[in-house]
Amino acid sequence: MTxxxxxxxxxxxxxxxxxxxxxxxxxFLAGLLQVVPADNVTAVVNVGDDVVLHGLHIxxxxxxxxxxxxxxxxxxxxxxxxxxxxxxxxxxxRYGGPDWxxxxxxxxxxxxxxxxxxxxxxxxxxxxxxxxxxxxxGLDLLPVTNDRLETRVxxxxxxxxxxxxxxxxRKHDVPVTAVRFSGAESCSPAPGVIDxxxxxxxxxxxxxxxxxxxxxxxxVPGIRSLLTRRADSxxxxxxxxxxxxxxGPADRLLRELGFDASVSGVAHWYHEMAKVLIIDNADKDxxxxxxxxxxxxxxxxxxxxxxxxxADLARTAVHAALG
Amino acid sequence: MTxxxxxxxxxxxxxxxxxxxxxxxxxFLAGLLQVVPADNVTAVVNVGDDVVLHGLHIxxxxxxxxxxxxxxxxxxxxxxxxxxxxxxxxxxxRYGGPDWxxxxxxxxxxxxxxxxxxxxxxxxxxxxxxxxxxxxxGLDLLPVTNDRLETRVxxxxxxxxxxxxxxxxRKHDVPVTAVRFSGAESCSPAPGVIDxxxxxxxxxxxxxxxxxxxxxxxxVPGIRSLLTRRADSxxxxxxxxxxxxxxGPADRLLRELGFDASVSGVAHWYHEMAKVLIIDNADKDxxxxxxxxxxxxxxxxxxxxxxxxxADLARTAVHAALG
Numbered sequence: 057m058t059x060x061x062x063x064x065x066x067x068x069x070x071x072x073x074x075x076x077x078x079x080x081x082x083x084f085l086a087g088l089l090q091v092v093p094a095d096n097v098t099a100v101v102n103v104g105d106d107v108v109l110h111g112l113h114i115x116x117x118x119x120x121x122x123x124x125x126x127x128x129x130x131x132x133x134x135x136x137x138x139x140x141x142x143x144x145x146x147x148x149x150r151y152g153g154p155d156w157x158x159x160x161x162x163x164x165x166x167x168x169x170x171x172x173x174x175x176x177x178x179x180x181x182x183x184x185x186x187x188x189x190x191x192x193x194g195l196d197l198l199p200v201t202n203d204r205l206e207t208r209v210x211x212x213x214x215x216x217x218x219x220x221x222x223x224x225x226r227k228h229d230v231p232v233t234a235v236r237f238s239g240a241e242s243c244s245p246a247p248g249v250i251d252x253x254x255x256x257x258x259x260x261x262x263x264x265x266x267x268x269x270x271x272x273x274x275x276v277p278g279i280r281s282l283l284t285r286r287a288d289s290x291x292x293x294x295x296x297x298x299x300x301x302x303x304g305p306a307d308r309l310l311r312e313l314g315f316d317a318s319v320s321g322v323a324h325w326y327h328e329m330a331k332v333l334i335i336d337n338a339d340k341d342x343x344x345x346x347x348x349x350x351x352x353x354x355x356x357x358x359x360x361x362x363x364x365x366x367a368d369l370a371r372t373a374v375h376a377a378l379g
Numbered sequence: 380m381t382x383x384x385x386x387x388x389x390x391x392x393x394x395x396x397x398x399x400x401x402x403x404x405x406x407f408l409a410g411l412l413q414v415v416p417a418d419n420v421t422a423v424v425n426v427g428d429d430v431v432l433h434g435l436h437i438x439x440x441x442x443x444x445x446x447x448x449x450x451x452x453x454x455x456x457x458x459x460x461x462x463x464x465x466x467x468x469x470x471x472x473r474y475g476g477p478d479w480x481x482x483x484x485x486x487x488x489x490x491x492x493x494x495x496x497x498x499x500x501x502x503x504x505x506x507x508x509x510x511x512x513x514x515x516x517g518l519d520l521l522p523v524t525n526d527r528l529e530t531r532v533x534x535x536x537x538x539x540x541x542x543x544x545x546x547x548x549r550k551h552d553v554p555v556t557a558v559r560f561s562g563a564e565s566c567s568p569a570p571g572v573i574d575x576x577x578x579x580x581x582x583x584x585x586x587x588x589x590x591x592x593x594x595x596x597x598x599v600p601g602i603r604s605l606l607t608r609r610a611d612s613x614x615x616x617x618x619x620x621x622x623x624x625x626x627g628p629a630d631r632l633l634r635e636l637g638f639d640a641s642v643s644g645v646a647h648w649y650h651e652m653a654k655v656l657i658i659d660n661a662d663k664d665x666x667x668x669x670x671x672x673x674x675x676x677x678x679x680x681x682x683x684x685x686x687x688x689x690a691d692l693a694r695t696a697v698h699a700a701l702g
Contacts, residue, residue, distance in 0.1 A: 111434040111494035141466055147488020151513045153495060161484035165470020171434035172476060190474045 077269025082124035087366025094194025104207035104272030258377030400592025405447035410689025417517025427530035427595030581700030
């Protein structure tokens with residue numbers, strides 16, 4: 057992995073595993089694929105926010121990653137397909153059906169395919185791989201498990217509800233007292249997940265929501281202990297910048313679960329499994345406090361506003377994990 | 380029902396039940412609703428060609444009737460919605476998924492609603508009624524049963540296949556040796572079906588395929604015997620004109636199952652349960668042979684090329700049933 061002439065690592069020979077949620081992870085992966093060959097990358101993706109709606113199996117994090125890497129994602133929404141139409145939803149609304157979870161017409165084709173293949177008995181990992189191949193994505197895209205794992209959120213007002221009911225239905229704007237991953241204890245990692253995490257030269261925990269995107273992955277038996285064992289090859293990227301999540305409820309959830317909504321809170325969350333926490337320039341004053349908690353703080357621009365920033369962040373993360 | 384001054388029956392006071400398949404029945408009902416108040420009409424609809432595809436429950440005959448009566452049907456196809464788009468199918472095709480059964484984007488909204496409600500435990504009859512109400516259809520639209528009833532077709536080359544695999548997948552262009560209705564013996568008529576058929580002043584068997592659209596309805600326990608008992612109030616309309624079906628494989632199936640592909644074959648099919656068989660002007664020379672088989676032949680224009688013809692045919696059928 058090191059060239060003879062310098063200390064610069066040859067990334068083209070490195071295998072990299074990324075622990076992924078949705079939008080933030082998708083953008084990070086897009087950057088990563090600019091700096092390493094796709095063949096070398098395995099993305100291990102959260103399925104705790106998968107949901108069955110109207111009989112269809114929907115895997116939001118997987119689809120966000122697929123559509124983003126295929127350059128087919130809606131740039132304004134960050135999820136779903138660009139140029140999407142909504143005829144099915146309009147018809148569902150005519151009937152007074154539950155239309156709080158928007159499913160675009162083209163996007164429905166993905167859910168039809170997945171649901172049909174699941175009904176045939178194909179495991180989610182195989183189907184995900186088929187979908188990724190159809191979009192000519194070169195990376196290995198793996199759901200963390202083929203088994204049913206459901207992120208459930210305990211709200212103050214309604215008790216426990218499903219993740220999408222919380223996230224989309226209540227626009228993550230209700231107080232939460234607990235999060236749990238139903239079924240996690242009896243899940244097995246999908247084929248390839250353990251191998252990829254064991255053999256990766258570098259592991260990156262993407263800038264996804266630690267509470268509801270990364271933690272369900274860690275809840276699958278074997279994964280948390282493996283990552284803890286491999287902390288010396290692992291870098292996490294903080295999704296909290298200046299005390300706020302760029303998108304979604306990571307800040308609020310950290311606070312509600314008793315953590316700081318800051319890079320320090322993220323450092324506490326990951327301190328056992330990452331030797332480095334990458335934090336944004338906006339948080340450079342907290343670098344010492346992060347390092348005091350455990351992971352070495354590495355300060356850089358983490359706001360992936362364009363492809364160049366994503367690529368720089370990916371390069372920084374991989375070098376830090378290898379270093 | 381008879382006015383004092385003449386023998387002309389006042390149709391506005393008559394209750395009418397129609398035994399229905401898809402396109403032909405939908406056009407007949409559209410005519411009927413021009414001549415009697417919708418409140419007076421109950422349509423009992425075939426569900427033997429319902430199919431679960433990609434996890435969605437699809438009821439083609441019900442939907443064809445709904446879309447036709449709502450004036451939303453594609454006039455060129457005769458099924459599905461006018462102005463439909465096909466983004467979901469194009470996406471499914473990208474994945475190499477099974478796209479032989481075309482599902483339009485807006486149409487998918489209907490299947491999402493139905494499937495979601497079924498998952499909630501609602502019976503198909505309640506869901507169908509909700510859908511009909513959403514389109515402001517005034518008639519009572521009833522699936523013949525809420526239970527699973529599957530029309531299965533034995534082909535020479537492939538053995539037994541599902542109805543839609545035969546009808547759409549093979550474009551009904553393969554030889555058939557038998558048709559059966561899987562599950563029929565344990566089906567119950569949906570709530571309202573028996574009452575409607577018992578109490579109707581007139582019963583009309585629509586010009587639908589006798590073998591695969593009407594026969595599954597008759598296979599539901601109790602219905603064939605009820606209709607046989609009520610033959611004196613029942614009129615059937617031949618879907619065979621000049622030895623051919625206007626649409627679909629009725630002629631071919633009748634022949635393959637050992638019947639004449641003619642109005643005589645249809646007369647044999649229905650002779651126990653209809654006192655009158657309405658046949659097209661094209662078949663007037665066969666009127667005597669129809670009457671010899673059992674039902675009195677009534678000759679008129681049965682090609683429902685426009686709304687006026689459909690209304691005339693409906694008026695003729697109801698008067699004949701009442702007469």
